[in-house]
Amino acid sequence: MKYLKVIAFTHKQIDLKELGCLVLRNEFVDDRLELVKAKFDIPELFYLGTCNRVEFVFTADHSLDKAFVKDFLETVHGDDLRNEQILSIVENCCVYEHEDALNHLMRVASSLESLVVGEKEILAQVRKAYEDFKAKKYTGDFLRLVMNCVVKTAKEIYTYTNISKHPVSIVSLAYRQLRDLKMCYHSRILLIGAGETNQNIAKYLKKHTFTNFSVFNRTFSKAQYLAKELGGKAYQLEELENCGLGFDVIITCTSATEPIISEALYKKLLNGDLSPKVIVDLAIPNDVAPEVIQNNNIQYIQINSLKDTAERNLQERYQELINGEAIIEKNIKEFRPVLKQRRVELAMKDVPQKIKQIKETALNEVFAAEVNGLDEDSRKVLEMVMNYMEKKYISVPMVMAKDILVNND
Numbered sequence: 001m002k003y004l005k006v007i008a009f010t011h012k013q014i015d016l017k018e019l020g021c022l023v024l025r026n027e028f029v030d031d032r033l034e035l036v037k038a039k040f041d042i043p044e045l046f047y048l049g050t051c052n053r054v055e056f057v058f059t060a061d062h063s064l065d066k067a068f069v070k071d072f073l074e075t076v077h078g079d080d081l082r083n084e085q086i087l088s089i090v091e092n093c094c095v096y097e098h099e100d101a102l103n104h105l106m107r108v109a110s111s112l113e114s115l116v117v118g119e120k121e122i123l124a125q126v127r128k129a130y131e132d133f134k135a136k137k138y139t140g141d142f143l144r145l146v147m148n149c150v151v152k153t154a155k156e157i158y159t160y161t162n163i164s165k166h167p168v169s170i171v172s173l174a175y176r177q178l179r180d181l182k183m184c185y186h187s188r189i190l191l192i193g194a195g196e197t198n199q200n201i202a203k204y205l206k207k208h209t210f211t212n213f214s215v216f217n218r219t220f221s222k223a224q225y226l227a228k229e230l231g232g233k234a235y236q237l238e239e240l241e242n243c244g245l246g247f248d249v250i251i252t253c254t255s256a257t258e259p260i261i262s263e264a265l266y267k268k269l270l271n272g273d274l275s276p277k278v279i280v281d282l283a284i285p286n287d288v289a290p291e292v293i294q295n296n297n298i299q300y301i302q303i304n305s306l307k308d309t310a311e312r313n314l315q316e317r318y319q320e321l322i323n324g325e326a327i328i329e330k331n332i333k334e335f336r337p338v339l340k341q342r343r344v345e346l347a348m349k350d351v352p353q354k355i356k357q358i359k360e361t362a363l364n365e366v367f368a369a370e371v372n373g374l375d376e377d378s379r380k381v382l383e384m385v386m387n388y389m390e391k392k393y394i395s396v397p398m399v400m401a402k403d404i405l406v407n408n409d
Contacts, residue, residue: 011052020285046133064095109154119169
């Protein structure tokens with residue numbers, strides 16, 4: 001497990017606004033990660049970006065010192081970050097290697113490292129991130145084994161502890177704050193972004209009988225899908241510029257690296273309406289420019305404002321954290337022999353073919369004359385014996401090698 005590495009930038013060490021600068025735009029992800037793989041000779045790699053963490057999981061024979069992390073970060077982000085930003089981020093990032101990296105991934109997937117402990121969205125996000133990069137051939141056999149173990153562990157924690165009992169996610173916290181404002185069920189709601197976060201908050205809104213939705217998204221098909229689910233209307237994201245629909249609530253969560261709701265755009269959206277408005281901004285970095293909040297009559301809900309509730313959530317689940325960590329420890333212990341056995345399988349993967357070749361050479365070349373001199377029944381018996389020996393010469397050494405490796409470090 002010595003090659004497993006994680007470089008993590010999270011809400012615990014880095015301000016959420018600063019963290020937002022590290023999120024890779026979808027159209028740049030592949031090119032940037034190809035650069036990283038090539039420069040640092042990384043065989044397997046995937047990237048996880050959520051509302052409160054950016055992480056790189058990979059295999060490599062590198063020591064994760066600050067110089068390496070700085071070089072890694074500069075390669076990923078190019079000229080997007082100032083040198084002083086990079087230095088500050090490097091000082092506050094977390095790095096994990098070997099079993100510590102596996103432990104960290106298990107904690108992340110089971111929400112033990114989340115802003116809101118017990119929320120289940122993170123497991124889906126981790127799985128999707130891995131599957132996306134697996135489909136692109138960025139990962140291989142080792143990370144497959146690791147992620148199988150990580151997902152198994154997270155499922156056990158959600159099943160056998162009360163960590164997700166009465167779950168409180170970022171989305172549900174945001175909805176509760178919105179609900180506490182006692183908005184009318186006919187309120188005009190603009191949903192900007194049709195990704196997983198907005199899909200989830202939309203489910204709460206639909207369940208509680210909100211009905212007036214307009215969905216804006218860069219990919220129109222996704223806007224159409226979400227609008228259909230809500231009984232609303234779909235629009236291209238650029239249509240916001242000329243939107244004359246009016247609104248009472250904006251819920252926004254996009255992957256934009258700069259605010260998409262500027263002061264000028266907000267004035268257009270208001271269209272002269274001076275009544276109080278609500279904005280729920282769940283994007284990292286924020287989708288709403290600071291001057292919009294400062295200069296207008298807005299009730300603003302963002303991830304930073306949910307931290308107090310999240311801290312209370314953590315205290316309530318303290319005992320469940322202990323139970324979850326015990327499950328992680330058990331699974332790490334069980335994973336060690338699995339990994340060793342896989343090493344044996346890979347080391348001996350050519351053995352079956354070699355033995356088959358030896359058998360074929362013996363029958364068709366070395367002892368060809370003797371075999372051809374046998375009667376049909378004798379040849380059948382010889383073939384049965386040879387096939388039996390072939391199987392045993394493959395299976396017995398494999399089992400013995402696994403046993404030796406597992407029981408002797």
